[in-house]
Amino acid sequence: xxxxxxxxxxxxxxxxxTTAFAQEQSSKPKQFVHTVFFWLKNPDDQSARASFEKSLxxxxxxxxxxxxxxxxxxxxxxxDVIDRSYTYCLSxxxxxxADQDKYQAEDLxxxxxxxxxxxxxxxxxxxxxxxx
Amino acid sequence: xxxxxxxxxxxxxxxxxTTAFAQEQSSKPKQFVHTVFFWLKNPDDQSARASFEKSLxxxxxxxxxxxxxxxxxxxxxxxDVIDRSYTYCLSxxxxxxADQDKYQAEDLxxxxxxxxxxxxxxxxxxxxxxxx
Numbered sequence: 001x002x003x004x005x006x007x008x009x010x011x012x013x014x015x016x017x018t019t020a021f022a023q024e025q026s027s028k029p030k031q032f033v034h035t036v037f038f039w040l041k042n043p044d045d046q047s048a049r050a051s052f053e054k055s056l057x058x059x060x061x062x063x064x065x066x067x068x069x070x071x072x073x074x075x076x077x078x079x080d081v082i083d084r085s086y087t088y089c090l091s092x093x094x095x096x097x098a099d100q101d102k103y104q105a106e107d108l109x110x111x112x113x114x115x116x117x118x119x120x121x122x123x124x125x126x127x128x129x130x131x132x
Numbered sequence: 133x134x135x136x137x138x139x140x141x142x143x144x145x146x147x148x149x150t151t152a153f154a155q156e157q158s159s160k161p162k163q164f165v166h167t168v169f170f171w172l173k174n175p176d177d178q179s180a181r182a183s184f185e186k187s188l189x190x191x192x193x194x195x196x197x198x199x200x201x202x203x204x205x206x207x208x209x210x211x212d213v214i215d216r217s218y219t220y221c222l223s224x225x226x227x228x229x230a231d232q233d234k235y236q237a238e239d240l241x242x243x244x245x246x247x248x249x250x251x252x253x254x255x256x257x258x259x260x261x262x263x264x
Contacts, residue, residue, distance in 0.1 A: 056263045070225065072165060076229065124215060
């Protein structure tokens with residue numbers, strides 16, 4: 001009788017644990033990657049580049065919601081499938097879509113756009129939510 | 133005389149430190165972000181998706197050179213500048229271009245391509261090296 005009680009207790013405990021784990025999995029925020037490519041109107045204009053970089057780094061260095069950040073330029077790699085026509089790549093990660101939504105509305109973001117939008121001719125954004 | 137000696141010593145020390153700092157900066161490897169978008173031929177085919185995801189995650193979970201990884205699908209965001217037509221986004225970071233070059237040549241990478249290339253109709257790659 002004591003053994004049966006022990007077995008039932010263990011089964012109940014295991015069941016609760018797996019339910020809790022499933023809930024944790026389903027409620028776990030999905031990492032959000034926000035990738036932005038900028039094509040400047042005059043990519044060879046060093047003064048325009050310096051202005052853009054200063055404005056953007058001031059923003060991303062002070063945003064409250066960014067998890068990790070990367071600001072880069074086309075790498076030296078060159079294959080048929082690679083697009084290296086852009087001027088700048090901004091790749092940001094956020095803990096969740098909610099954080100990215102807040103980042104979009106930050107005052108510093110609006111300042112950056114106001115300061116720099118006259119410098120670019122095209123912006124292309126890819127937003128992705130993790131499935132891992 | 134002793135004061136002069138002290139000043140010269142301090143100037144020399146400062147000069148050495150700034151030279152060392154400049155060398156450190158210039159030799160520091162630049163973070164490399166490798167962003168790949170896949171458009172599957174049949175994005176609604178759940179069996180094709182499962183096969184692709186299994187093949188790709190087996191590779192990226194076992195690569196020796198990846199620093200951070202993100203595999204995702206289009207987020208719910210939707211603005212004019214956002215391209216959400218792709219099926220999968222793979223965003224990988226590497227400590228350097230050299231690491232990414234080694235990743236390209238990994239056996240597991242070649243296995244993934246062989247297993248999965250019949251599933252996609254288009255691949256688009258953006259490689260970026262950090263300027264921060």
